[in-house]
Amino acid sequence: VGKVVVLAGGVGGARFSLGVRAAFAPGASDGAATVTVVGNVGDDITLYGLRICPDLDTLLYTLGGGIDPEQGWGRDNEVFSVRAELAAYGETGWFTLGDRDIATHLLRTSWLASGLTLSEVTARLARRWRPGVRLVPASDQPVETHVELADGREVHFQEWWVRAHAAIPARRFRFHGAEAAQPAPAVLPALAEADLVLIAPSNPVVSVGAILAVPGIAAALHTTPAPVIGVSPIIGGAPVRGMADACLQAENVPTSAEAVARRYGCRREGGLLDGWLVDLRDRAAAEVLAKEGYRAAAVPLLMHDLDATTGMVRAAAALGATVRG
Amino acid sequence: VGKVVVLAGGVGGARFSLGVRAAFAPGASDGAATVTVVGNVGDDITLYGLRICPDLDTLLYTLGGGIDPEQGWGRDNEVFSVRAELAAYGETGWFTLGDRDIATHLLRTSWLASGLTLSEVTARLARRWRPGVRLVPASDQPVETHVELADGREVHFQEWWVRAHAAIPARRFRFHGAEAAQPAPAVLPALAEADLVLIAPSNPVVSVGAILAVPGIAAALHTTPAPVIGVSPIIGGAPVRGMADACLQAENVPTSAEAVARRYGCRREGGLLDGWLVDLRDRAAAEVLAKEGYRAAAVPLLMHDLDATTGMVRAAAALGATVRG
Numbered sequence: 001v002g003k004v005v006v007l008a009g010g011v012g013g014a015r016f017s018l019g020v021r022a023a024f025a026p027g028a029s030d031g032a033a034t035v036t037v038v039g040n041v042g043d044d045i046t047l048y049g050l051r052i053c054p055d056l057d058t059l060l061y062t063l064g065g066g067i068d069p070e071q072g073w074g075r076d077n078e079v080f081s082v083r084a085e086l087a088a089y090g091e092t093g094w095f096t097l098g099d100r101d102i103a104t105h106l107l108r109t110s111w112l113a114s115g116l117t118l119s120e121v122t123a124r125l126a127r128r129w130r131p132g133v134r135l136v137p138a139s140d141q142p143v144e145t146h147v148e149l150a151d152g153r154e155v156h157f158q159e160w161w162v163r164a165h166a167a168i169p170a171r172r173f174r175f176h177g178a179e180a181a182q183p184a185p186a187v188l189p190a191l192a193e194a195d196l197v198l199i200a201p202s203n204p205v206v207s208v209g210a211i212l213a214v215p216g217i218a219a220a221l222h223t224t225p226a227p228v229i230g231v232s233p234i235i236g237g238a239p240v241r242g243m244a245d246a247c248l249q250a251e252n253v254p255t256s257a258e259a260v261a262r263r264y265g266c267r268r269e270g271g272l273l274d275g276w277l278v279d280l281r282d283r284a285a286a287e288v289l290a291k292e293g294y295r296a297a298a299v300p301l302l303m304h305d306l307d308a309t310t311g312m313v314r315a316a317a318a319l320g321a322t323v324r325g
Numbered sequence: 326v327g328k329v330v331v332l333a334g335g336v337g338g339a340r341f342s343l344g345v346r347a348a349f350a351p352g353a354s355d356g357a358a359t360v361t362v363v364g365n366v367g368d369d370i371t372l373y374g375l376r377i378c379p380d381l382d383t384l385l386y387t388l389g390g391g392i393d394p395e396q397g398w399g400r401d402n403e404v405f406s407v408r409a410e411l412a413a414y415g416e417t418g419w420f421t422l423g424d425r426d427i428a429t430h431l432l433r434t435s436w437l438a439s440g441l442t443l444s445e446v447t448a449r450l451a452r453r454w455r456p457g458v459r460l461v462p463a464s465d466q467p468v469e470t471h472v473e474l475a476d477g478r479e480v481h482f483q484e485w486w487v488r489a490h491a492a493i494p495a496r497r498f499r500f501h502g503a504e505a506a507q508p509a510p511a512v513l514p515a516l517a518e519a520d521l522v523l524i525a526p527s528n529p530v531v532s533v534g535a536i537l538a539v540p541g542i543a544a545a546l547h548t549t550p551a552p553v554i555g556v557s558p559i560i561g562g563a564p565v566r567g568m569a570d571a572c573l574q575a576e577n578v579p580t581s582a583e584a585v586a587r588r589y590g591c592r593r594e595g596g597l598l599d600g601w602l603v604d605l606r607d608r609a610a611a612e613v614l615a616k617e618g619y620r621a622a623a624v625p626l627l628m629h630d631l632d633a634t635t636g637m638v639r640a641a642a643a644l645g646a647t648v649r650g
Contacts, residue, residue, distance in 0.1 A: 047435075048431040048432065048434070048435040049374060049375075049431065049434040049435040049438055050374075050431070079404070079406050079424075081404050081406065081424035081425055081428075082407070082424050082425070082427055082428045082431070083428075084425075085400075085424075085425045085427075085428030085429070086428045086431070086432070088428075088453060089428065089429075089432055089450070089453050090452070090453070091432065099404075099406035099407050099410075099424050100406055100407070100409075100410045102407050102410075102427065103406075103407045103408075103410030103411045103413075103414065104410070104414075106373040106374065106375070106407070106411070107373065107411070107414055107416065109373070109374040110372075110373040110374040113374055125414070127415075128413060128414050128415070
């Protein structure tokens, strides 16, 4: 394994990427590999004129050691003077803007305004964070996930997720801008040259879903010579974190490791997955899926610490090796 | 006196405006008046995508009780997490951006982007600060003061003033955008209906100068029925604060109360001023100017405290009354 590509959302994708970096670090037992992390941009939003890319920032901060370790997103030792001032102006926003985080948004916004692409901006921000992987956005064009609610209203995903805590039933998700978007320049070459593609245990509908909504990325997964191994974000019938169940419900997909695998589909039958890694608790699902043509294995999937996460990644890589062999 | 208009720059203009507000408050000995402060926008600048209006902010913060009392600009109890983060990204800017101040810039920037005019944005910000005067920008269009340096380079005024501390000789000042700008909607009606127009002891070249560069404002000063009284920013041959001398030098105007009055010009001879208030130390200048047709008086001009400032304003109003009489 020399080149690994990860499709990743925010918190879960970032923690998983820590394990990928460790599993393929120089001197690792599986051998070193260069790692490209393709980050979801569907959660991106413009607030107060600031271009905010929550998942790319979570990836940068997590891999760069600047993340708030408790909540898994946002800066460590964050402070909120700007928010307090906005509140004094009567602007009590539902989106938390920390002062330290705002510096990142200011730079991104002004660099984008100066003509840099989101890929270039992300690379510049990475000069500080030194994530140890190549972090690229799924697309340099805006692709924003919107939610059509049961009452017919359509809101930005962040508004539904953060403001309403996904408590209002969703009818469907739309990826605004996706039709006109292209994969960021590094994405398709990375997939074409990959030795292993990993789908992080991120929200399959809105995080990985928004990546796959960029025209050309799903096709590149179909044609990559590398095995494509997914890691289940569902353990024992519930999302490990986040509210993926609320997203799956909108599609009438059961909240189970098995159903999410089927949603991605088996590559032999036109789907995306060669292999699917589930938690030990979902061993039965692995057995069922194995009969349907998936390479499937059950291992402990909780990302308690870096060792546990690295172990998960090694298990995914081992599953990939059986596809190759 | 029922309606007073003040032309004002930043720190000096804001302190002067405190005195105007007090001198014409309900129950004041001179009688109450509504006060319109026309603020300079020539210092405005866009940094990191934030639209910053230093003079309007200084006026709002000063009149609203939120100013840093030591430096006379910026927010009180300011903190600098964003600046520290920008520095961690390698962005060590010459322009100080405080966290609390940034909230104002974020709101202004996003409100402007949503289509509000600078007048409307300023009125919205004033809902919080309740400045007790009507604060209007000289223009809703960008008018940015640039400096042509002796070496031929041209830089934004802020870069010369803040970054270079006006230590590089200036050759001339240009008001970018002024030709295409119009006075903000409230400016010309306020001047036409005024009972008294005061020119604050602000920098005559770049603060008041940028206001007068907006087409129509100088003409409205010529035609207003109100007396136009200026207050000298120069005391005893030196600027009270700031570096007006460096600006006057570029025009070969001596740094004296007398020379600045002549630069504005006597209204009887096509200039702007009916009257000119100088400090006691410049009594000789007042006598010379009086012979040239100016109403002139010498009083203590230092704005030590609100009482001193209010006294200055009352002296200016008294000078105006002699014009009327």
